[in-house]
Amino acid sequence: MTDIHRTIEAVWKIESTRLIAGIARVTRDIGIAEELAQDALIAALEQWPDAGIPDNPAAWLMTAAKRRAIDSLRRGQMLVQKHEEIARELEFQQQRLADALDQALDQVIDDDVLRLIFTACHPVLAVEGRIALTLRLIGGLTTAEIARAFLVPEKTLGQRIVRAKKTLSEAHVPFETPRGDELRRRVESVLSVVYLIFNEGYTATSGGEWMRAALCDDALRLGRILVQLLPNESEVHALLALMELQASRTAARRGRNGEAVLLLDQNRSLWDHAQIQRGMAALEHAQRLGGGAGNYALQAAIAACHMRARTAEETDWERIVLIYDALLQISPSPIVGLNRAVAVGMAQGPSAGLAALDRIAADPALAGYHLLPSVRGDLLMKIGRFTEACEEIQRAITMTQNLREQELLTERLKQIEKAALSA
């Protein structure tokens, strides 16, 4: 890629969201809005290498998009009102469309961006469609970039986006910000999409790659955008807090040879303390808004307990158990129960942890989940039941496809065997 193309790409990343949001205010269809914006990008790619980057690239792109919109209206593809028209009416419509676009693009308001986000994360879409549309329309990523991040062929990802746009159009999803009870539900959907993107970057579900930091950064960026757009929603601040606190450990999560390093074994001086402070500030903000007991706020509070401890030994496990109890109250999940059992093991000893684990082990949702035998193996080792511990870890190894985690577990197995010999 040449310098000018990299610059155009950067301009696109900065401008595309507001461009698409502004056009969608007029077309009421984000699929059409995105196509018009894409047309403007293509025009830029054709013209800027020779003519140079315009002084105001945003205005240039908007003008180009408007021109394409009027062209397509002229060709009979009605954008605003679809019905047969006589020539004069068409002319009138062209003028109206031009005026509306001028007005919309002149001043893209935050509400337009918010509507765009709510539409991209609409529950009518499959979750993977929501993720792809959000990264594409609000994250400014190309189809190729999203495909690479999610380890799927570009063609598959492209089809996913086309399908999502079609679904929105067919379902006549309005381009609007939901209100009242609906708002709460829809905010949840938006937050879960952002957190899924973050987690995809934070823990790869397969393959040898442990982390894809860029995807985490994209999710953080989305989180920061949302905090600006929904400043009174405590869970929005809480999700940002959670992501900042987790991402602050990025440099410490990988050993010298790229191997995974678990939280309690991490070199805490590698944690990003500026990021921790941003996370703590966001968590405080969420709590001030009265949302301390929300799902993301509680998860962030647990992360905060870890970040506050100067050494792993100083961790306030009793408090962490209490927060897990609160978390189980509002969102009972066997995964949360599993994490709680680990905390109980640390706070009250491995036997208590094992007892807590046994109470949830039969949950069908945990069947096939490698962390169950992995945690069980750890607890058994601590009370000296080495043979059983080895069996559990071996089981865990067969249950994960993540190479780094397999390495980590194999290392753990060796440690247990060594401990058994010296016992």
Next chain:
Amino acid sequence: MRFMMMVMPKGYELAAPDAVPSAEAVGKMMEYNKSLQQAGVLLALDGLFPPSTGARISFSDGKATITDGPFAEAKEVIGGYWIIQVRSREEAIEWAKRAPMSNNEIIEVRQIHEMSDFPEDVQKAAEGFEDPRNSAAVKA
């Protein structure tokens, strides 16, 4: 990746200790800051007092010499900075281009080192560094 955008305002090298920007300039700057924030790229920002209130500590032969500001030889001095998180050097440059600056003013864009950029021995040397984690924000 993180970048620092350092702004070097015209005439700041000679500005009086109590020099403050005009309300109009601040208004424009706030609009720009808001755009960085709305795009989710802004991590931190600060403005600095003029060099006339500062001091330079120069080192030679193991000795530190102190010179009070303003500094006669300085042509471009930093007036403030932003720290932004973006995907590329080009994106950082594009953001810098959008800042409300006047004639002859400069913004310098520099990438911030991440610990993982350093070789093993440098990382090792950084181990055990007590970051200011006792700050109020972390203790809260």
